[in-house]
Amino acid sequence: MASSYEHGNWRGHTDGTPWMQRTLVRLLRVIPVEVLYGIVALVIPFYLLFDGRARRAAWKFFRKRLGWSRWRSFWSVYANEWMLGLVVIDRFASYAGKKFRLQTLDKENFDRFSAREEGFVQLFSHIGNSEMAGYFFPSTKTIHVLVYAGETERMMQGRQDLFSQKNVVMVPVQKDMSHIFTLSQALSEGQIASMPADRAFGSPRTVSLTFLGAPAQFPVGPFRLAVAHGVQVNALFVMKTSSRTYRAYHQPLVDVRGKGLSRDAAVEALMKDYVSRLEEMVRQYPLQWFNFYDFWQQ
Amino acid sequence: MDYNEIETKVKAFLVDELEIDEAKINPDATLKNDLGIDSLEVVDVVVLVENEFGYKMNPEDFKTLKTFGQFCKFLEEKLA
Numbered sequence: 001m002a003s004s005y006e007h008g009n010w011r012g013h014t015d016g017t018p019w020m021q022r023t024l025v026r027l028l029r030v031i032p033v034e035v036l037y038g039i040v041a042l043v044i045p046f047y048l049l050f051d052g053r054a055r056r057a058a059w060k061f062f063r064k065r066l067g068w069s070r071w072r073s074f075w076s077v078y079a080n081e082w083m084l085g086l087v088v089i090d091r092f093a094s095y096a097g098k099k100f101r102l103q104t105l106d107k108e109n110f111d112r113f114s115a116r117e118e119g120f121v122q123l124f125s126h127i128g129n130s131e132m133a134g135y136f137f138p139s140t141k142t143i144h145v146l147v148y149a150g151e152t153e154r155m156m157q158g159r160q161d162l163f164s165q166k167n168v169v170m171v172p173v174q175k176d177m178s179h180i181f182t183l184s185q186a187l188s189e190g191q192i193a194s195m196p197a198d199r200a201f202g203s204p205r206t207v208s209l210t211f212l213g214a215p216a217q218f219p220v221g222p223f224r225l226a227v228a229h230g231v232q233v234n235a236l237f238v239m240k241t242s243s244r245t246y247r248a249y250h251q252p253l254v255d256v257r258g259k260g261l262s263r264d265a266a267v268e269a270l271m272k273d274y275v276s277r278l279e280e281m282v283r284q285y286p287l288q289w290f291n292f293y294d295f296w297q298q
Numbered sequence: 299m300d301y302n303e304i305e306t307k308v309k310a311f312l313v314d315e316l317e318i319d320e321a322k323i324n325p326d327a328t329l330k331n332d333l334g335i336d337s338l339e340v341v342d343v344v345v346l347v348e349n350e351f352g353y354k355m356n357p358e359d360f361k362t363l364k365t366f367g368q369f370c371k372f373l374e375e376k377l378a
Contacts, residue, residue: 221337
């Protein structure tokens with residue numbers, strides 16, 4: 001089971017029928033995640049065989065963007081897809097009540113932002129497993145997370161069950177763009193608006209920035225929202241470090257307020273800072289880059 | 299607050315903050331096509347309206363507002 005990614009005409013949902021997902025959750029209530037990790041390891045070669053697009057995208061990522069050898073890239077394509085499988089299993093394991101450890105780095109940044117009266121924007125990307133943070137971090141503020149509206153009922157229910165206890169509200173992307181108003185409203189009320197910053201998620205506006213040595217398109221929306229509201233931006237990365245452990249990084253982006261920058265200049269400064277942090281994180285955890293499409297040719 | 303006052307404030311915001319060409323701004327100018335206010339700029343406008351006029355706009359408001367003149371008239375009615 002993996003996540004389906006198709007930028008532009010992005011499907012953006014987790015593979016598997018609702019029945020399969022329900023069964024997986026039931027299964028994970030009684031068996032250790034490590035058993036499923038092993039099963040996924042056996043399934044991945046077949047998955048890669050039939051999903052040429054994901055295979056090619058991962059190959060290109062390791063060969064061209066990271067400059068790895070053919071042999072290393074070959075195995076990394078496999079390991080990358082397997083890692084995605086583990087992350088998805090962990091997500092369902094959380095729905096099944098399984099516990100994971102979280103090591104937090106710089107959590108004081110998150111706490112400092114949360115303690116202020118004003119809200120803030122929290123950004124995540126499709127690396128690691130940012131969703132796990134929602135299960136760990138109690139906040140005095142409500143976190144409004146922008147999510148793709150096409151996920152299965154099981155996925156949405158699982159998230160809702162866990163998130164509702166943690167002050168997290170899901171905001172599905174809407175065709176009428178009303179999600180922007182919801183997030184904007186959240187910021188006006190001093191809450192947290194959490195959005196993906198690596199894919200144009202419900203908005204066609206992007207800016208081309210150099211990422212891992214080549215131009216790639218990044219969405220303007222999340223940064224523009226922060227600038228419009230005059231709030232700070234926190235980058236969140238949650239990376240898997242062992243079978244039951246995740247490490248969370250909270251990195252405040254450059255504070256562009258009060259520096260006399262135009263809106264566009266402020267947005268650009270934030271975007272450049274975010275992309276450079278994302279690049280650093282991807283270089284540190286290359287196997288947890290989960291954008292299985294040609295990210296650099298959008 | 300009367301219509302002219304609202305128009306002046308909104309116009310100044312569009313020119314200064316969103317860098318929209320002042321010559322393009324007139325009551326008949328369409329928000330989307332003539333002034334280029336799309337979903338991202340709408341956020342800026344919503345924040346402006348809330349901060350400057352104390353009115354919280356919602357998505358439905360923008361469905362009926364097509365031109366700059368209609369937008370200012372709408373605010374005038376809401377703030378009356």
